[in-house]
Amino acid sequence: MIGIEIQNLTVQYPGVTAIDDLTLKLEGGKIYGLLGRNGSGKTTLLSLIAAFRRASTGSILVDGREPFENEELTQQICLVRETSDVVVDGDSVKGILRRARRFRPNWDDEFAQRLLDLFQLPSKRGVAKLSRGQKSALGITIGLASRAPLTMLDEAYLGLDAPSRYAFYDVLLEDYIEHPRTIVLSTHLIEEVGRLFEQVVIIDRGRLVVHEDTESLRMRGAAVVGPATAVDDFTAGLTVLGEQRLGGTKSVTVYGEIGPDARAVAADWGLELSPVALQDLFVHLTKGNAA
Ligand SMILES: Nc1ncnc2c1ncn2[C@@H]1O[C@H](COP(=O)(O)OP(=O)(O)OP(=O)(O)O)[C@@H](O)[C@H]1O
Numbered sequence: 001m002i003g004i005e006i007q008n009l010t011v012q013y014p015g016v017t018a019i020d021d022l023t024l025k026l027e028g029g030k031i032y033g034l035l036g037r038n039g040s041g042k043t044t045l046l047s048l049i050a051a052f053r054r055a056s057t058g059s060i061l062v063d064g065r066e067p068f069e070n071e072e073l074t075q076q077i078c079l080v081r082e083t084s085d086v087v088v089d090g091d092s093v094k095g096i097l098r099r100a101r102r103f104r105p106n107w108d109d110e111f112a113q114r115l116l117d118l119f120q121l122p123s124k125r126g127v128a129k130l131s132r133g134q135k136s137a138l139g140i141t142i143g144l145a146s147r148a149p150l151t152m153l154d155e156a157y158l159g160l161d162a163p164s165r166y167a168f169y170d171v172l173l174e175d176y177i178e179h180p181r182t183i184v185l186s187t188h189l190i191e192e193v194g195r196l197f198e199q200v201v202i203i204d205r206g207r208l209v210v211h212e213d214t215e216s217l218r219m220r221g222a223a224v225v226g227p228a229t230a231v232d233d234f235t236a237g238l239t240v241l242g243e244q245r246l247g248g249t250k251s252v253t254v255y256g257e258i259g260p261d262a263r264a265v266a267a268d269w270g271l272e273l274s275p276v277a278l279q280d281l282f283v284h285l286t287k288g289n290a291a
Pocket residue numbers: 013014016017018036037038039040041042043044045291
C-alpha cells in the first residue's frame with residue numbers, strides 16, 4: 001500500500017506561500033479527506049504528490065521514493081482535478097478512455113464501462129460537447145477505473161448533481177473494499193463526503209491544522225441538547241460554536257473534549273450529548289484565517 005511522507009515542505013509562488021513548512025505522514029490503504037478553505041494549498045499539495053511539480057524546499061516521498069520524474073512511480077498515481085484537465089477537447093469519451101488506459105497498468109475496462117453507464121455518459125460524444133457535470137463524471141471514471149494504488153480526487157465531483165454524487169460515493173466505497181488502495185479526496189462537501197473518510201487532514205494557509213481519525217475528530221466536540229438553563233450551566237466556560245433555541249429547549253454546539261465526569265453530569269441533568277457535524281468543526285478550526 002502506497003504511503004506518503006512529507007517533511008518540512010514549503011512552496012512559494014510570487015508573493016504567496018502556498019505550503020508552509022508542512023510535515024505530514026499518511027499511511028497507505030486508507031481514505032483521507034483533505035480539507036481546507038479556498039486558497040489553503042490543497043491543489044498545490046496534491047500536484048506535488050502527483051509529481052506535476054518538484055518540491056524545492058522540503059521533501060515528498062511516495063512509497064518511500066521521490067515521485068518527480070519517476071515514471072515507474074507516477075504510473076501508480078492518479079490525480080483527477082475538478083476542471084477535469086485529464087480531458088482533452090476534440091476527442092470523444094471513448095477516445096479519452098482509450099488514451100487513459102495506455103498509461104494505467106491497473107486499468108479495468110469493464111469497470112470503466114460500468115461507470116459510464118452509471119453516470120449515463122454517451123461514449124461517442126465529443127468531450128467539448130459534454131456538460132460540466134458530464135466532464136466531472138468522465139474525470140471520476142478515469143480516476144476510479146485506473147485503480148491507481150494512490151488515487152487523488154481534487155474536488156473532482158463538484159460538477160455532479162446529487163444523485164450522481166451519491167452513486168459515486170457508493171461505487172467508490174464498494175470498489176475500495178474490493179481493491180484496497182490509498183485514496184485522498186479534497187472537498188468542500190464535508191458532511192456529504194465525510195462518511196467516506198477514515199482520517200481527516202485539515203490545512204490552513206499551507207499549514208497543517210489537524211490530522212486525525214474522523215471519529216476522534218468528531219469526538220472533539222459535542223452538541224448538548226436539553227432544558228435551556230441546564231444547557232447554559234453545562235456549557236458555561238466552554239468554546240461555543242453555535243446555538244439554537246426552540247421554546248424551553250436549547251441545543252449548543254461546543255468544541256473541546258467532554259470527559260467521563262462531565263458526561264455523567266450531563267446525564268444527571270437530563271442533557272443529551274451527540275457528536276458535532278464535521279463541517280462545524282472545520283469552520284471553527286479554520287475561521288478567521290482566509291488566505
Ligand atoms: N500558479 C500560481 N501562481 C501564483 N499563486 C498561486 C498559483 N497557484 C496557486 N496560487 C496561490 O497559492 C495559494 C494556494 O492555492 P491552491 O490552489 O493550492 O489552494 P486550494 O486549497 O486548492 O484552493 P481552492 O479550494 O480554492 O481550490 C493560493 O493563495 C493561490 O492564490
